[in-house]
Amino acid sequence: MSLKVIQPGLSTSIQDLGRPGYFHLGIPIGGAMDRFALRVANMLVGNPEGAAGLEVVFMGPTLTFEKDVLVAVTGADLPPKVDGVVQDGWAAFEVKAGQTLSFDFLKSGARAYIAISGGIDTPPALGSRSTYPIGALGGIEGRNIQAGDVIPLGEADMIEPGLSVPANLRRLPGKPAELRVLPGLYWHRLTPAAQEGFFADDWAVALEADRMGYRFKGGKPLEFVAREQPFGAGADPSNIVDGCYSYGSIQVPGGLEPIVLHRDAVSGGGYFTLGAIISADMDLIGQLQPHTPVNFRKVDMAEALAARAERKTLLAAVRAHLG
Amino acid sequence: MKTRYTYGGDEHIYVEMDDEMSLDAFFKSLSMSNAVRDAKIKGVTEICPANASFQVRFDPDVISPDEMMKKVKELEHRAEDAEKRLKTRIIEIPVYYQDPWTHETLMRFRERHQDPSGTDLDYAARINGFDSVEAFIEAHHSQPWFVSMVGFVAGLPFLYQLVEREKQLQVPKYLRPRTDTPKLTVGYGGCFSCIYSVRGAGGYQMFGVTPMPIFDPEQKQSYLSDFMVFFKPGDIVKWKPIDRAEYDRILAEVEADTYVPRIAEVDFDLDAFNADMPGTNAKLMEALNVA
Numbered sequence: 001m002s003l004k005v006i007q008p009g010l011s012t013s014i015q016d017l018g019r020p021g022y023f024h025l026g027i028p029i030g031g032a033m034d035r036f037a038l039r040v041a042n043m044l045v046g047n048p049e050g051a052a053g054l055e056v057v058f059m060g061p062t063l064t065f066e067k068d069v070l071v072a073v074t075g076a077d078l079p080p081k082v083d084g085v086v087q088d089g090w091a092a093f094e095v096k097a098g099q100t101l102s103f104d105f106l107k108s109g110a111r112a113y114i115a116i117s118g119g120i121d122t123p124p125a126l127g128s129r130s131t132y133p134i135g136a137l138g139g140i141e142g143r144n145i146q147a148g149d150v151i152p153l154g155e156a157d158m159i160e161p162g163l164s165v166p167a168n169l170r171r172l173p174g175k176p177a178e179l180r181v182l183p184g185l186y187w188h189r190l191t192p193a194a195q196e197g198f199f200a201d202d203w204a205v206a207l208e209a210d211r212m213g214y215r216f217k218g219g220k221p222l223e224f225v226a227r228e229q230p231f232g233a234g235a236d237p238s239n240i241v242d243g244c245y246s247y248g249s250i251q252v253p254g255g256l257e258p259i260v261l262h263r264d265a266v267s268g269g270g271y272f273t274l275g276a277i278i279s280a281d282m283d284l285i286g287q288l289q290p291h292t293p294v295n296f297r298k299v300d301m302a303e304a305l306a307a308r309a310e311r312k313t314l315l316a317a318v319r320a321h322l323g
Numbered sequence: 324m325k326t327r328y329t330y331g332g333d334e335h336i337y338v339e340m341d342d343e344m345s346l347d348a349f350f351k352s353l354s355m356s357n358a359v360r361d362a363k364i365k366g367v368t369e370i371c372p373a374n375a376s377f378q379v380r381f382d383p384d385v386i387s388p389d390e391m392m393k394k395v396k397e398l399e400h401r402a403e404d405a406e407k408r409l410k411t412r413i414i415e416i417p418v419y420y421q422d423p424w425t426h427e428t429l430m431r432f433r434e435r436h437q438d439p440s441g442t443d444l445d446y447a448a449r450i451n452g453f454d455s456v457e458a459f460i461e462a463h464h465s466q467p468w469f470v471s472m473v474g475f476v477a478g479l480p481f482l483y484q485l486v487e488r489e490k491q492l493q494v495p496k497y498l499r500p501r502t503d504t505p506k507l508t509v510g511y512g513g514c515f516s517c518i519y520s521v522r523g524a525g526g527y528q529m530f531g532v533t534p535m536p537i538f539d540p541e542q543k544q545s546y547l548s549d550f551m552v553f554f555k556p557g558d559i560v561k562w563k564p565i566d567r568a569e570y571d572r573i574l575a576e577v578e579a580d581t582y583v584p585r586i587a588e589v590d591f592d593l594d595a596f597n598a599d600m601p602g603t604n605a606k607l608m609e610a611l612n613v614a
Binding site for chain 1: 330343368378384388474483521538
């Protein structure tokens with residue numbers, strides 16, 4: 001049982017919920033950038049929430065199927081079509097053997113998730129099917145999908161099509177997007193004026209925005225507290241002795257353009273980090289297109305945990321709704 | 324040395340042993356990260372040791388950040404009391420300095436460099452006060468190195484040279500990072516050498532290339548049969564300069580999956596090293612010579 005890739009789209013990769021446990025060797029967790037969207041897509045077609053699906057960036061693929069399957073598309077508003085007939089997003093629909101699944105133009109968001117009943121059944125690498133191209137791990141030969149690929153699917157107990165998730169149980173960033181930040185790590189390296197400016201300034205997503213990290217521009221350069229650089233750190237005031245990076249941590253090389261590390265993060269390096277995006281807002285970053293206006297909002301740990309609890313409540317509500 | 328504790332968002336605790344690099348800070352960080360691992364704290368998902376710091380990733384739904392921080396702090400005394408000894412190995416890594424591939428790459432990104440008029444090695448030799456590139460290369464490979472961190476990308480080792488601080492080589496990173504670095508480039512940034520395990524972006528100065536793969540998801544080399552990543556923190560490395568002919572010979576062995584690196588089991592004792600660096604290094608290299 002398999003699907004065939006007719007057109008791959010712009011950058012379509014096989015992703016599940018990732019491979020924790022190897023970051024100490026430089027192999028990141030990976031997995032869907034918008035984990036909530038992948039979980040919901042899987043639920044809609046009767047898969048376990050962590051089954052592997054396709055992460056689509058900006059432009060959808062064209063796929064055909066060997067057997068009848070259920071499909072759901074969540075995340076970005078990228079309307080799916082079956083033999084040219086538009087289907088609802090955030091809902092399960094049937095694609096029969098021989099029919100073609102394709103996509104209309106992107107209306108909002110940046111990444112759509114395609115779940116297929118049975119899930120994608122490529123061989124796992126280090127416990128995950130997620131594609132990590134830098135390390136040539138997961139997916140198909142460690143790369144994004146390409147035309148002509150035949151992708152194996154798991155066995156599925158077909159459930160009825162027609163399940164859907166109402167708008168109030170979906171989650172997409174607002175405009176301007178707000179990303180909440182817990183200051184920490186090397187926050188003390190910034191002057192009070194720079195600390196204030198980072199949160200006060202208007203930023204926008206830069207063109208360099210991918211699974212490894214999202215770059216932002218538009219704010220004022222950040223000034224550092226003057227010091228004699230510690231031995232081994234390097235001469236630039238934004239340099240530190242190479243250390244670990246947190247997922248979601250915000251580095252600002254040279255104090256110029258903040259970069260938020262995401263699921264395919266480099267595990268360490270020599271740039272100071274001013275804190276990290278809270279876990280509750282990581283999914284949102286994957287839905288930001290270049291040029292999207294963004295504001296960073298300062299929160300404390302209590303607010304970060306409350307936001308995390310809110311996300312769990314939303315996921316529980318989706319589970320309850322889909323029974 | 325004063326330990327600093329901080330949060331990286333709501334899922335990470337970051338512990339900096341010292342803001343400057345030293346083997347003392349490395350050993351303390353390694354001991355403490357091991358103590359956190361041995362404590363088997365429920366909710367801990369990843370422990371990443373680095374040069375002079377380490378990071379713990381945890382699930383705040385299982386253990387609250389406050390509680391996690393408390394448990395980590397309680398383990399600091401264990402790191403202070405820990406023996407600064409390691410049972411480890413010394414590995415000879417062949418390096419083809421001034422190779423044509425890193426040369427082509429460094430010329431391609433010259434405008435991102437501090438000194439576009441020469442090569443990375445010309446620049447590194449000059450700012451470290453060497454009369455010639457050859458003398459600088461000699462300083463780079465004559466004394467062994469200590470793997471103080473594995474990371475950035477899959478299996479990339481950061482290495483710190485086992486010499487007095489005044490003999491440490493130091494170079495800045497590129498002004499703007501390159502978008503390309505040949506696979507297995509031997510690089511340099513700050514006081515650290517590294518080997519780029521895969522091709523990709525990078526900001527370290529480029530000195531040469533090794534024919535010996537250090538990361539392979541297919542695990543084709545015998546020395547990668549246990550795991551796809553070769554290095555771990557605490558490994559000791561001795562660079563061996565090689566020429567093009569030897570590079571080609573080793574590469575042919577690598578391609579036939581028959582290359583066997585020279586490796587010797589050794590003990591490393593930080594106090595003994597601090598008391599007698601040349602003597603300790605001579606013993607390490609001797610172990611390699613009889614391996």
